[in-house]
Amino acid sequence: MDHSTRKQKLRACLPTIAPSMLKCDYGNLQAEIEQLTRDGAQVLHWDVMDGHFVPNLSYGALLLKSLRNKTDLFYDAHLMISDPDRYLDDYLDAGCDAITFHIEAVPEPTALLKRIKDAGVLAGLSFNPQTPVSAIEPFFGETDLVLLMSVEPGFGGQSFIESSVEKMQQLRTAAGLDVILSIDGGIGPDTLSGPARSGADLYVAGSSVFGEEDYGVAIREMETLARDQGPTYSN
Numbered sequence: 001m002d003h004s005t006r007k008q009k010l011r012a013c014l015p016t017i018a019p020s021m022l023k024c025d026y027g028n029l030q031a032e033i034e035q036l037t038r039d040g041a042q043v044l045h046w047d048v049m050d051g052h053f054v055p056n057l058s059y060g061a062l063l064l065k066s067l068r069n070k071t072d073l074f075y076d077a078h079l080m081i082s083d084p085d086r087y088l089d090d091y092l093d094a095g096c097d098a099i100t101f102h103i104e105a106v107p108e109p110t111a112l113l114k115r116i117k118d119a120g121v122l123a124g125l126s127f128n129p130q131t132p133v134s135a136i137e138p139f140f141g142e143t144d145l146v147l148l149m150s151v152e153p154g155f156g157g158q159s160f161i162e163s164s165v166e167k168m169q170q171l172r173t174a175a176g177l178d179v180i181l182s183i184d185g186g187i188g189p190d191t192l193s194g195p196a197r198s199g200a201d202l203y204v205a206g207s208s209v210f211g212e213e214d215y216g217v218a219i220r221e222m223e224t225l226a227r228d229q230g231p232t233y234s235n
């Protein structure tokens with residue numbers, strides 16, 4: 001799939017909930033993906049942690065690759081690693097549709113964003129709660145997606161940082177409508193409306209999906225809130 005087809009595929013889903021696979025049952029990964037598919041998920045968010053950029057370890061490209069031929073869902077990789085440039089080829093080879101890395105890990109991201117896009121994959125830039133919008137503003141023209149962290153990266157199940165609502169508003173104003181805006185951390189039915197009204201497109205949700213008995217009910221409830229309160233889409 002080329003870059004523009006991938007972008008259309010993601011845009012056609014918006015607004016949507018991307019279940020964070022950090023919070024799924026690792027002993028039943030394939031079954032979890034099949035369940036999410038039946039429950040209407042369209043995007044899988046893969047949190048890759050190296051125990052260095054963040055104080056936690058999760059999984060890597062081999063695991064993503066081994067599940068790639070089990071699903072057609074959009075693969076959204078969130079690399080919380082210190083040296084994404086070194087490992088990029090592994091994530092391209094794993095079949096990711098979007099690859100997001102952190103500005104705190106790569107302060108000069110232009111070349112890496114280009115490598116990702118040249119491979120036909122959507123390029124994303126993420127930033128931590130303490131990093132201002134102004135730090136990523138120079139790169140809006142080079143990214144397909146910006147991911148705003150609404151918790152400190154490293155763990156699921158943390159509380160949503162309320163100032164992220166105002167930050168999302170600043171981000172939308174600065175980025176315009178061309179960049180897809182994602183929000184990640186502490187998102188659930190009680191916290192989603194603020195970022196929706198501020199202009200978020202894509203909502204990463206771990207605990208609020210996998211902590212529920214029925215993933216489909218959780219996803220639909222949040223997607224309804226996102227549609228009712230968020231930006232209007234022509235798709």
Ligand SMILES: O=C(CO)[C@@H](O)[C@H](O)COP(=O)(O)O
Binds near residue numbers: 080151157
């Ligand atoms: O990137 C991260 C954490 O670093 C996230 O994707 C979380 O895994 C989301 O989990 P919840 O906050 O929704 O439980």
Ligand SMILES: [Fe+2]
Binds near residue numbers: 020078184204
């Ligand atoms: Fe994430």
